[in-house]
Amino acid sequence: MQNWLQLSMPPKDISTNGHLIDSLWNYTTMLCIFYFVLVCIGLFGFSYLYSRKRNKTPYYTYGNKKQHLLFTAIIGAAVFLTIDLNITRISNNDLLEQFWKWPNPATEKVLRVEVMGQQWMWSFRYAGPDNEFNTKDDVITNNDLRVPVNTKVLFHLTAKDVIHSFFVPNVRLKVDTIPGRITRVWWEVKEPGEYDIACAEMCGTHHYLMKARLTVYSEEDFNRWLATSEQLAMNTNDPDDTNLAWGWKWEN
Numbered sequence: 189m190q191n192w193l194q195l196s197m198p199p200k201d202i203s204t205n206g207h208l209i210d211s212l213w214n215y216t217t218m219l220c221i222f223y224f225v226l227v228c229i230g231l232f233g234f235s236y237l238y239s240r241k242r243n244k245t246p247y248y249t250y251g252n253k254k255q256h257l258l259f260t261a262i263i264g265a266a267v268f269l270t271i272d273l274n275i276t277r278i279s280n281n282d283l284l285e286q287f288w289k290w291p292n293p294a295t296e297k298v299l300r301v302e303v304m305g306q307q308w309m310w311s312f313r314y315a316g317p318d319n320e321f322n323t324k325d326d327v328i329t330n331n332d333l334r335v336p337v338n339t340k341v342l343f344h345l346t347a348k349d350v351i352h353s354f355f356v357p358n359v360r361l362k363v364d365t366i367p368g369r370i371t372r373v374w375w376e377v378k379e380p381g382e383y384d385i386a387c388a389e390m391c392g393t394h395h396y397l398m399k400a401r402l403t404v405y406s407e408e409d410f411n412r413w414l415a416t417s418e419q420l421a422m423n424t425n426d427p428d429d430t431n432l433a434w435g436w437k438w439e440n
């Protein structure tokens with residue numbers, strides 16, 4: 189049963205690195221709750237302690253005594269150190285140790301995919317049998333991304349018209365696609381199934397329609413699908429069809 193609590197939670201994490209994002213998210217949320225409770229205790233506690241009922245004569249203070257300033261500085265420093273500085277440190281570590289460890293197609297098994305965002309759909313391109321992008325045998329799909337499980341997938345992304353954002357909630361992954369620039373991202377997913385892809389950048393009137401399907405196959409199923417699609421591409425891709433010519437030469 190899906191109740192409001194489940195609906196407000198992020199969807200199931202199916203990736204090898206998604207837990208890093210989740211733990212950062214939880215850490216930030218927990219500390220914000222902690223400081224929120226602390227502020228509430230102060231606010232309501234002092235309102236009670238210094239209420240008119242308990243203090244017949246008013247006492248005026250401007251909070252500018254040395255101990256007031258010191259106390260304020262300590263609270264400020266604690267927030268800065270435990271939240272700001274610490275999440276910067278954690279995310280920096282995650283980037284260096286995981287997200288920026290780019291898989292190398294020359295030395296390991298990596299599936300490469302080119303992604304094009306446009307108003308209002310996502311297109312995907314696989315290199316095809318010749319292993320070269322932007323050639324006649326490329327497998328091209330619209331709003332339909334298929335990848336194998338337990339395999340690193342490296343994406344190079346761009347956009348045709350305006351800035352879009354490639355968002356896969358189950359992988360905890362979001363990256364802008366920008367006209368005239370290639371951004372990149374990689375993932376490894378652990379669970380076969382079907383998942384949502386969305387655009388996370390308000391990109392025009394039909395932004396909400398810009399959704400695609402991610403299918404994660406077992407390795408055999410993926411290879412079977414790819415072989416069939418490659419055959420189909422070689423038979424039917426029309427070199428004069430300008431709608432298919434949006435790819436580019438892959439550069440590592």
Ligand SMILES: [Cu+2]
Pocket residue numbers: 305306351352353387388389390391395398
């Ligand atoms: Cu978009």
